[in-house]
Amino acid sequence: MDISRREFTKFGCRIIIGAAAGATIVESIATMGAAQVESPNKDYDWNEHLWGYVVDTRKCIGCGRCANACKLENEVPFDEPVYRTWIERYRVTREGNEETVKIDSPNGGIDGFIEDIPAKEIKKAFYVPKICNHCDNPPCVQVCPVGATYMTEDGVVLVDYEYCIGCRYCIQGCPYGARYFNIEKGTADKCTWCYHRITKGLLPACVQACPVGARKFGDLKDPESEINKILDKERINVLKADLGTKPKVYYVGLDREVR
Amino acid sequence: MVAEDLIWGYIYPNEIEIQWSILIVLYPYITGLVAGAFIASSLYHVFGKQEIKPVARFALLTALAFLLVATLPLVTHLGNPLRGIEIMFTPHLTSAMSGFGYIYSFYLIIVVLEIWLSFREDIVKNALKFKGWKKLMYSSLALFSYDISEKALHSDEKFARKLAIIGIPSAAFLHGYVGFIFGGIKANPWWSTPLMPIIFLMSAIVSGIALLILLYITASWLRKKVLNYKTLFSLAHYLWIFLILDVTLELLEIISMKYESLEEIEIIDRLLSEKIATTFYGVQLTMGIFIPFVLLILVMVMKNREKLKTLMIAVSSIFVVIGVFAMRWNVVIGGQEISKSLSGTNTYVPVFFSQEGVLPALIIMILPFIILTVLTYILPPWKDMET
Ligand code: SF4
Ligand code: SF4
Numbered sequence: 001m002d003i004s005r006r007e008f009t010k011f012g013c014r015i016i017i018g019a020a021a022g023a024t025i026v027e028s029i030a031t032m033g034a035a036q037v038e039s040p041n042k043d044y045d046w047n048e049h050l051w052g053y054v055v056d057t058r059k060c061i062g063c064g065r066c067a068n069a070c071k072l073e074n075e076v077p078f079d080e081p082v083y084r085t086w087i088e089r090y091r092v093t094r095e096g097n098e099e100t101v102k103i104d105s106p107n108g109g110i111d112g113f114i115e116d117i118p119a120k121e122i123k124k125a126f127y128v129p130k131i132c133n134h135c136d137n138p139p140c141v142q143v144c145p146v147g148a149t150y151m152t153e154d155g156v157v158l159v160d161y162e163y164c165i166g167c168r169y170c171i172q173g174c175p176y177g178a179r180y181f182n183i184e185k186g187t188a189d190k191c192t193w194c195y196h197r198i199t200k201g202l203l204p205a206c207v208q209a210c211p212v213g214a215r216k217f218g219d220l221k222d223p224e225s226e227i228n229k230i231l232d233k234e235r236i237n238v239l240k241a242d243l244g245t246k247p248k249v250y251y252v253g254l255d256r257e258v259r
Numbered sequence: 260m261v262a263e264d265l266i267w268g269y270i271y272p273n274e275i276e277i278q279w280s281i282l283i284v285l286y287p288y289i290t291g292l293v294a295g296a297f298i299a300s301s302l303y304h305v306f307g308k309q310e311i312k313p314v315a316r317f318a319l320l321t322a323l324a325f326l327l328v329a330t331l332p333l334v335t336h337l338g339n340p341l342r343g344i345e346i347m348f349t350p351h352l353t354s355a356m357s358g359f360g361y362i363y364s365f366y367l368i369i370v371v372l373e374i375w376l377s378f379r380e381d382i383v384k385n386a387l388k389f390k391g392w393k394k395l396m397y398s399s400l401a402l403f404s405y406d407i408s409e410k411a412l413h414s415d416e417k418f419a420r421k422l423a424i425i426g427i428p429s430a431a432f433l434h435g436y437v438g439f440i441f442g443g444i445k446a447n448p449w450w451s452t453p454l455m456p457i458i459f460l461m462s463a464i465v466s467g468i469a470l471l472i473l474l475y476i477t478a479s480w481l482r483k484k485v486l487n488y489k490t491l492f493s494l495a496h497y498l499w500i501f502l503i504l505d506v507t508l509e510l511l512e513i514i515s516m517k518y519e520s521l522e523e524i525e526i527i528d529r530l531l532s533e534k535i536a537t538t539f540y541g542v543q544l545t546m547g548i549f550i551p552f553v554l555l556i557l558v559m560v561m562k563n564r565e566k567l568k569t570l571m572i573a574v575s576s577i578f579v580v581i582g583v584f585a586m587r588w589n590v591v592i593g594g595q596e597i598s599k600s601l602s603g604t605n606t607y608v609p610v611f612f613s614q615e616g617v618l619p620a621l622i623i624m625i626l627p628f629i630i631l632t633v634l635t636y637i638l639p640p641w642k643d644m645e646t
Binding site: 082147188 | 271278333336338340346351355440598
């Protein structure tokens with residue numbers, strides 16, 4: 001079944017529903033909802049890459065530049081509470097033997113964080129940048145009823161804004177809260193790893209903006225890439241591994257409190 | 260912007276907006292009523308329960324009236340309603356939601372055929388009796404075939420029965436499937452359970468029978484006819500049986516969640532004790548199940564006193580339809596009030612005037628009753644109730 005989804009729509013209108021259903025079953029299962037079947041631009045072959053992302057939580061200082069850069073780069077509605085990437089702050093305090101964890105992410109961390117707990121009460125504190133995991137087994141793609149959200153050959157999970165019906169099932173299906181509803185488009189929306197940049201050899205805006213190198217991006221297919229070096233050397237974790245989503249955002253120094 | 264006191268603990272920043280509103284509560288509620296009413300009518304059509312016969316055709320019309328609005332809450336809620344039809348042309352079959360268009364259409368065909376077959380004799384008689392536009396209407400409804408010989412009617416009946424036999428699994432499927440839309444979401448610990456489809460189905464049957472009882476009592480009262488108590492009590496009896504199945508499953512789910520005490524139990528406890536305590540323990544369980552359960556036992560043991568028993572059945576049925584609505588609410592809204600970070604909760608605040616507000620929900624809930632009135636005007640099911 002080598003026809004694109006859009007051609008298929010036209011085709012589907014013409015033939016009887018029964019035949020359409022039969023053919024669609026094959027197409028739909030075979031492609032896992034790939035809305036596009038070709039590389040996005042001519043000089044770029046998406047079969048040559050498999051992108052991955054590393055977050056070193058030990059380095060993050062919670063400045064929020066990444067989240068800010070993302071909103072600007074991707075025209076994410078600036079004043080709405082919607083984020084393609086955000087930074088969480090974890091603070092563990094102890095009183096006697098009782099430990100409490102306070103987590104926050106005011107405005108996604110874009111404006112930085114305020115110190116509202118006296119430093120001497122804090123036992124441990126750290127920041128955790130979050131972003132779509134571009135899961136290798138993405139539940140968001142699985143649940144989309146029309147296949148408007150799909151994975152590219154180079155491993156990036158995208159939304160086809162021309163196709164999405166805006167049912168928001170994918171937002172429910174993502175275990176990480178990585179998706180949001182874009183009111184302007186009437187569709188689901190999410191991080192693209194700056195697909196428009198990476199296919200031109202640039203870094204995602206968040207990676208570019210991070211002043212301490214807490215965010216790394218690269219090609220998993222290239223053994224010499226920086227992220228492969230980190231994956232070889234460090235002890236790595238992913239978020240909610242038990243859900244079987246197979247994230248491609250790898251964390252160094254992930255605390256057990258982080259979900 | 261967003262009142263901080265609606266949020267407790269930590270929720271992911273993108274979770275501030277609640278995505279599925281009251282309209283998505285209506286969707287399983289309405290399909291549940293459809294499935295329930297259809298299954299009630301099958302008690303006669305398939306299982307030959309004569310005592311249900313007086314309301315069997317009325318139940319079919321009820322199912323159709325609600326079925327016709329079942330897609331409205333979904334389409335209204337879409338961000339791009341005009342693209343909704345894509346679900347028919349390019350369904351993405353790994354999605355539980357993608358089958359909806361097909362299952363819905365299939366079921367609609369079955370219900371319409373079933374109604375046509377069981378009303379065909381009346382339609383033909385009317386076509387022959389009336390003049391003018393009414394004649395035209397009934398003749399077209401009869402598809403211009405007027406054979407109502409004994410033999411033809413007999414084969415109609417046989418076909419209707421076969422159809423109803425297919426109808427039961429498809430009604431069960433239509434609604435069990437709606438349960439799976441929620442039950443299959445591993446991201447949400449309050450939804451993700453294999454029991455969800457069957458819980459949805461049981462509560463659907465319960466709500467459908469209760470609705471039928473209420474409509475039957477109302478119709479008889481409006482038409483100033485006496486109720487057929489045998490039918491009423493028998494419906495009440497079935498309601499009671501399905502209530503037991505329903506409550507068993509609902510409690511099983513909660514008990515196993517609490518007993519297994521997985522990671523998510525803390526947030527679920529919080530959901531049950533803070534967020535939906537009233538609608539869950541109060542409305543869904545006490546009002547929607549335990550009170551009707553006790554009242555219906557009393558109805559079954561009491562002798563005579565028809566009026567009082569009718570009142571008790573009516574009250575039970577009202578409680579049941581409200582209770583099942585609360586159940587849908589607790590699933591759909593409750594599930595979104597807990598954060599997938601398992602560290603916090605949010606609060607859904609319904610708005611009245613908005614695309615996804617209470618007003619469209621009310622309109623959608625009133626529509627089926629108008630449709631039903633029209634349907635009973637064209638295809639009066641009343642004479643079954645009088646014999
Ligand atoms: S993190 Fe969420 S949105 Fe991103 S691929 Fe995984 S399931 Fe989909
Ligand atoms: S909101 Fe769009 S991308 Fe998400 S599941 Fe619905 S149709 Fe698919």
